[in-house]
Amino acid sequence: MAKYVIGAAGALLAALVGAWLMLAPFALAYQGSGADWADPTYVDFWTGLPLVVISVIGLILYASGLVEELRRRGIMPRPYATPAGQPQEAPGNQGANATGSENNMEQILLPLLTAMLKDMQERDRERDGAHAGTPNNVQQTRSAGEEGSVRR
Amino acid sequence: MAPQARIGLITTVIAFFAGIWLFLAPFIVEYQKVGQDWIDATKNDLWTGGALIAISALTLILFAAFALHDAVRAAERKSAETEE
Incomplete structure (x- = not known):
């Protein structure tokens, strides 16, 4: 140095x-x-x-x-630092750049997708709860639930 | 060594040669006659050229010394890791 x-x-x-x-x-x-x-x-x-x-x-x-x-040496932070969980690439590793950028994109999109999934599940649960009291709508609720939601 | 530092070293070498040129310029361009008292321009060029040579040479020597020092430390660290 x-x-x-x-x-x-x-x-x-x-x-x-x-x-x-x-x-x-x-x-x-x-x-x-x-x-x-x-x-x-x-x-x-x-x-x-x-x-x-x-x-x-x-x-x-x-x-x-x-x-x-x-x-x-890690004394000064990089301007575009990788997320904490992801291992840093070696500087000379040019061949893996394409894969690295895809991984970066996945890392960025993952929290968004998780939040969307959770939101959809909550909405489904709320809808199921609302329609549970009305017996006439049981069939409708089931079909609505199957239409656009993601279930685990 | 970072590639930027290699080009930086080239600029220091160029500065060294610029110092040599300044040192010799009064006699090459012949605004200083040999055997006569030195004019102000000659004195300035000799002192400035000398300073530039000294600065560039010192920079190159110290840079090489610290680069070797870093290389030795890196080699020692590597050998220690392989022994473990």
Whole structure:
């Protein structure tokens, strides 16, 4: 983990050096303002600009490596964490991605389906209870119960 | 090592070579004549180039050292698990 911090610190310092290089000709006044750029100004500016860009890219990459490492160690939570009951997939296991996403979908839908099932069973039970007192409707209740409900 | 870190290392190597370029630029571009007193631009480029070389080299060395340290610890942990 420390290696990413060192890399990021080095990239940050290199970016600052690049920014200094872009400003130095004017800060040290070896480039007069308004005058045509001299050779040292061209060299410093066109070395400093790519250096800033490359170092910022490096800084972002080292930082993302650090974040990845923190997530791998469980210090930082993943943005799309898997449910607690489901085992986490290995990072290199690309082949099982399709199956993994199906499992995720099942995990998401399972509580919804369970709740729907429970609701339907409760409604059936209530209907059975309401019609139990009226003997004329026994046949109707049974047929209504068989129509759209799920029984265990 | 994360793939991002590998590309990050490449950017550090590029910064190292940029430092070498800065160090040599006054004499290659010939705005500093050999044997004459150094002008401000030369002094700035030499100091900045030197600093950039030092920063990049130190980053690379420390990164390699910590990466090796992590690899050794991982290998030790693996061997301990297999022994159990």
